Amino acid sequence: MNLLKIAQMTDDDARAYLEGIRWPNGPRCPHCGTRYPHRITGKATSRHPARKGLYKCAGPKCRRQFTVTVGTIFERSHLPLGKWIAAFHLMTSSKKGISAHQLHRMLEVTYKTAWFMAHRIRHAMSEQPLKRKLQGIVEADETFIGGKPRRRNATRGAEGRPVAGAIRRPKAPVLGLVERDGKARALALETVTPAEIKGHMQTHVSRLARIMTDEAGHYRKIGDHFDGHQAVKHSMGEYARGHVSTNQVEGFFSMVKRQYHGTHHHYSRQHMQKYLDEMAFRWNGRKMNDSDRRDEAVRSAEGKRLTYRDPGK
Numbered sequence: 001m002n003l004l005k006i007a008q009m010t011d012d013d014a015r016a017y018l019e020g021i022r023w024p025n026g027p028r029c030p031h032c033g034t035r036y037p038h039r040i041t042g043k044a045t046s047r048h049p050a051r052k053g054l055y056k057c058a059g060p061k062c063r064r065q066f067t068v069t070v071g072t073i074f075e076r077s078h079l080p081l082g083k084w085i086a087a088f089h090l091m092t093s094s095k096k097g098i099s100a101h102q103l104h105r106m107l108e109v110t111y112k113t114a115w116f117m118a119h120r121i122r123h124a125m126s127e128q129p130l131k132r133k134l135q136g137i138v139e140a141d142e143t144f145i146g147g148k149p150r151r152r153n154a155t156r157g158a159e160g161r162p163v164a165g166a167i168r169r170p171k172a173p174v175l176g177l178v179e180r181d182g183k184a185r186a187l188a189l190e191t192v193t194p195a196e197i198k199g200h201m202q203t204h205v206s207r208l209a210r211i212m213t214d215e216a217g218h219y220r221k222i223g224d225h226f227d228g229h230q231a232v233k234h235s236m237g238e239y240a241r242g243h244v245s246t247n248q249v250e251g252f253f254s255m256v257k258r259q260y261h262g263t264h265h266h267y268s269r270q271h272m273q274k275y276l277d278e279m280a281f282r283w284n285g286r287k288m289n290d291s292d293r294r295d296e297a298v299r300s301a302e303g304k305r306l307t308y309r310d311p312g313k
Contacts, residue, residue, distance in 0.1 A: 001017075003086065006085050007086065010082075011081060012052065014080070014081035014085055015053045018069070018085075021299055022068055022302055027039075029055075029066060030066055030071035031066065031070075031071075032062040034057050034059035037057045037058050038055065038056045039054070039055055040065065053067045054067055069081075071305075072302050072304065073121070073301045074301065079117070083107050083109065084117070085294075086106075087121060089294045091297075092282065092290065092297050093290040093293065096258050096259045096263045097263045097264065097275075097282075099263055100117075100118050119274060119306060121278075121297065124298075124300045124304055125277050125281035125300060126273075126274070126281075127277070134179040134205045135179065136179060136180055136182065136210070137180035137210050138177055138205050138211055138212070139176075139177070139178045139212045140175070140176065140177050140197075140212070140222075141214060141246050142174065142175050142176065143256075144171035144174070145172050145256065145260055145272070172269050173190075174253075174256070175189050175197060176256075177200075177205060181248075184252045184283045186276035187273070188273045192218060193218060194218040194219075198222060198225065201222065201225070207227070209226050209227060210226065210228040211228065211229045212230055212231070212245065213232075213246060214231055214232055214233075214234050214246055215231045215232070215234065230244045232244055255283065259275065260275075
């Protein structure tokens with residue numbers, strides 16, 4: 001199903017698509033897990049017909065009503081489901097992502113709606129809770145994302161004179177972990193210290209993994225916590241020594257920076273982890289076609305909520 005077919009979907013088609021993704025074996029109550037609930041259909045002569053796609057739980061202790069959007073990022077959204085599916089398709093099929101302004105123009109919604117919709121979709125793309133730790137050979141490296149830091153008086157005005165009080169915007173550190181020929185994870189860091197990097201790696205990497213890094217000092221004792229550790233010496237012009245390299249994690253970082261510089265141009269540290277999760281999701285699904293990658297993202301929306309009052313969680 002490509003973008004053209006999504007644009008031609010009716011509300012009933014979109015609802016049937018979501019039900020097929022979320023409930024491949026039939027409807028299931030999101031409150032208690034009871035299968036085969038009752039579908040509520042209003043009478044043709046009723047003055048207040050029931051909402052389309054409404055079910056009632058058959059469990060004797062539950063008996064609650066629900067639709068396919070309950071318990072997902074779509075819950076309590078007033079947008080047509082077809083626009084949600086189109087947004088999922090655009091965000092999962094665009095190699096360098098898509099901006100909220102572009103969604104605002106293409107889907108004919110307000111910018112505020114497009115911005116929050118994109119953050120909800122990124123929240124669905126995040127691998128939380130973790131399904132498994134990275135295994136085998138895992139490459140680790142860190143990079144810095146953001147504009148170039150400037151001296152206080154470096155920015156110049158219209159007449160070429162330094163402007164006092166120019167904003168200094170330091171770059172934000174990011175840790176990249178890439179399973180050799182497998183999955184990737186990117187984590188926003190507060191500081192680049194051995195303690196913080198070790199904590200993240202112990203959370204995301206199996207103890208039986210072999211770690212590949214460069215010669216940076218904060219990786220010096222990382223091998224004590226895993227099955228082994230080897231490093232390439234970039235300072236001596238060495239970028240690969242047999243199977244020892246960090247080429248895959250650096251390739252992943254190149255895509256992360258293309259997303260930043262080519263599409264978004266800037267994002268705050270408060271929301272940086274969501275953008276990193278989005279890029280990692282597309283990297284992990286790089287061998288899928290666009291439809292399968294979209295379906296996987298929609299499937300991941302179950303059990304996740306993000307409210308406008310707390311978009312930074």
